[in-house]
Amino acid sequence: MAAGSGQRLGQGIPKARVLCGGRTLLQHSLEAVVASGVAAVVVAVLPAGDTVLSDVVARAQQASGDFGPRISAVTGGATRSASVRAGLEALPPSVGVVLVHDAARALTPPAVFQRVAAAVRAGAPAVIPVLPVVDTVKTVEGDVVTATPDRATLRAVQTPQGFAADRLRAGHAGPSAGDPGVTDDAMLMEAGGTTVRVVDGDALAFKVTTPLDLVVAEAVLAQHTAALPVADPGRTPRPAPPTQHRSAHVPE
Numbered sequence: 001m002a003a004g005s006g007q008r009l010g011q012g013i014p015k016a017r018v019l020c021g022g023r024t025l026l027q028h029s030l031e032a033v034v035a036s037g038v039a040a041v042v043v044a045v046l047p048a049g050d051t052v053l054s055d056v057v058a059r060a061q062q063a064s065g066d067f068g069p070r071i072s073a074v075t076g077g078a079t080r081s082a083s084v085r086a087g088l089e090a091l092p093p094s095v096g097v098v099l100v101h102d103a104a105r106a107l108t109p110p111a112v113f114q115r116v117a118a119a120v121r122a123g124a125p126a127v128i129p130v131l132p133v134v135d136t137v138k139t140v141e142g143d144v145v146t147a148t149p150d151r152a153t154l155r156a157v158q159t160p161q162g163f164a165a166d167r168l169r170a171g172h173a174g175p176s177a178g179d180p181g182v183t184d185d186a187m188l189m190e191a192g193g194t195t196v197r198v199v200d201g202d203a204l205a206f207k208v209t210t211p212l213d214l215v216v217a218e219a220v221l222a223q224h225t226a227a228l229p230v231a232d233p234g235r236t237p238r239p240a241p242p243t244q245h246r247s248a249h250v251p252e
């Protein structure tokens with residue numbers, strides 16, 4: 001999902017086009033999904049008429065070649081949910097497992113895709129990656145606290161979220177699909193009575209939402225780059241990098 005406008009990031013361009021470590025957030029996300037090896041088909045859902053991002057997708061498809069996943073682009077909608085539906089419509093009917101991922105979670109490690117895909121392939125109809133909540137969370141009305149939910153029962157939810165394709169299609173055709181209170185695809189499953197299972201998320205799968213998140217993402221990438229050994233031109237090939245960010249290179 002890369003069709004958002006990135007209002008909270010406030011850069012004046014669609015968020016997926018924002019550079020981090022010199023590459024667009026969309027490039028980072030495509031690299032991660034390709035590196036994970038779980039996808040046969042990747043549909044990037046883009047803002048209408050965004051030629052910069054459609055070029056990114058075209059180059060990713062070129063780099064993927066005959067042996068990698070088939071990567072294409074479609075235009076998204078006004079809401080994330082509408083964008084997911086546009087992506088679903090672009091998938092071949094034969095696809096049995098669908099992972100829905102935010103391009104904004106640009107540094108998601110490939111292992112998270114693998115955990116989610118493995119759990120769905122093992123039979124769970126809906127799987128989401130989660131992290132424990134580290135803050136105490138309150139419910140409030142106005143400026144008054146009304147309750148403190150037991151933190152042990154709370155999880156922060158990430159993407160990719162994985163689904164049996166028929167369940168996801170049914171959820172998006174159902175009555176809750178257009179509800180603005182539905183902020184992720186798993187909620188559609190919950191509304192329809194489908195059991196949603198959790199697997200471990202990863203701190204690196206944080207969503208780049210605010211300017212501070214972008215600072216953090218830049219710092220993470222800079223640290224990984226600094227950790228790479230200095231190349232010995234012409235003699236020693238550079239060893240494999242420690243993360244996915246350089247392992248499935250989408251050419252500029």
Ligand SMILES: Nc1ccn([C@@H]2O[C@H](COP(=O)(O)OP(=O)(O)OP(=O)(O)O)[C@@H](O)[C@H]2O)c(=O)n1
Binds near residue numbers: 002004016077079102
């Ligand atoms: N109409 C939309 C809205 C969001 N998204 C995607 O859904 C993911 C999560 O959304 P969010 O982080 O909220 O992105 P934006 O909607 O771009 O952010 P903002 O709400 O700050 O404008 C992002 O990868 C975003 O591109 C999308 O494909 N289509």
Ligand SMILES: C[C@](O)(CO)[C@H](O)COP(=O)(O)O
Binds near residue numbers: 102158159185209
């Ligand atoms: C899908 C999601 O990333 C799970 O945490 C999140 O709900 C998206 O919310 P946003 O309001 O579109 O950022």
